Amino acid sequence: MSETQEYVPSVIKAKEMNPKFKYEMSKKHGAERLMLCFQCGTCTADCPISRFSDFYRPRKIARMVQLGLKDRLLSDEALWLCSSCFTCVDHCPQGVEIAGIVCVLRNLSVKERGVMPLVYRELASNLLKGGYVYEIVESRHKKRAELGLPPLPKPNLEEIAKIFEVTGSSKILENVKTFEKVKS
Ligand code: SF4
Ligand code: SF4
Numbered sequence: 001m002s003e004t005q006e007y008v009p010s011v012i013k014a015k016e017m018n019p020k021f022k023y024e025m026s027k028k029h030g031a032e033r034l035m036l037c038f039q040c041g042t043c044t045a046d047c048p049i050s051r052f053s054d055f056y057r058p059r060k061i062a063r064m065v066q067l068g069l070k071d072r073l074l075s076d077e078a079l080w081l082c083s084s085c086f087t088c089v090d091h092c093p094q095g096v097e098i099a100g101i102v103c104v105l106r107n108l109s110v111k112e113r114g115v116m117p118l119v120y121r122e123l124a125s126n127l128l129k130g131g132y133v134y135e136i137v138e139s140r141h142k143k144r145a146e147l148g149l150p151p152l153p154k155p156n157l158e159e160i161a162k163i164f165e166v167t168g169s170s171k172i173l174e175n176v177k178t179f180e181k182v183k184s
Contacts, residue, residue, distance in 0.1 A: 014175050025065055030100020037062040037096045041087035056081045058088050058098040065101060074109045077179050080117045089138035110172060118178040125173060128164055131155020 025031045043058040044050050050057055056078045064073050073079060079102060096107040110116050122135040130136070136152065144151065164170040 005101045012067070014068065016069055016071065018070050020068045021068035022066050023119055025101070028104045030097050031065075031104045033094065034062060034065055034101055034119060036094040037066065037092075038094060038139060040093060040094060042091050042098075043098050046087050046091050048087065049083060049087060053078070053081060058082070058102075061101065061105070062096060065105075070108075073105055077108060077117060079109065080118055080120065110176060115177050115179060115182055118180050121173065121178055123168065127172070128160060128173070131157055131160055145161060163175060 022035060026034055037059075039059060041059050044060075044064075047056070047058050061073070061079070066156070072135065082099065082102045084099050084103070086099050087094075089100070092098065107114070126135055127133050132152075132155065161170075164173070
């Protein structure tokens, strides 16, 4: 769902709930404490993304995982709005790592659905091609020199390519669809 669309909550049907999902998630690194969430809302109150979004709510993500709403979670683009600032992790009274839970859900989205937002695919491609997630144009290098700043470190592209290969990221980049493509 895009930010311009109106958020319309829909009734949860019993058949949408997968009772095993919370246990599967709890075994993943970063999501171990998800069952400790008691819905106090501190994470949402402090989340910088929730401040500007009508529908991104980390508390809701924790509850949806507990309820086993896997399909809803993985098909929701909002999952990719999290900026991984870790404010929610620092402030949660229960030590729940919402940022880690979001990371696990994103990995599942790519692994099981083969889908991610276009911008993430672009960032990964840039990293593979040039060693930085953003393309650094020549004028930026010149500006640094004019300002007396040292040149940016030269990335080792061979090593980066190797990491992409052994982690399976190259294959993912080749095959992953974007939400934009899935919707068109
Ligand atoms: S701050 Fe922690 S306990 Fe409170 S709603 Fe968020 S994840 Fe749950
Ligand atoms: S890590 Fe994500 S969910 Fe947590 S406060 Fe930052 S943006 Fe919000």
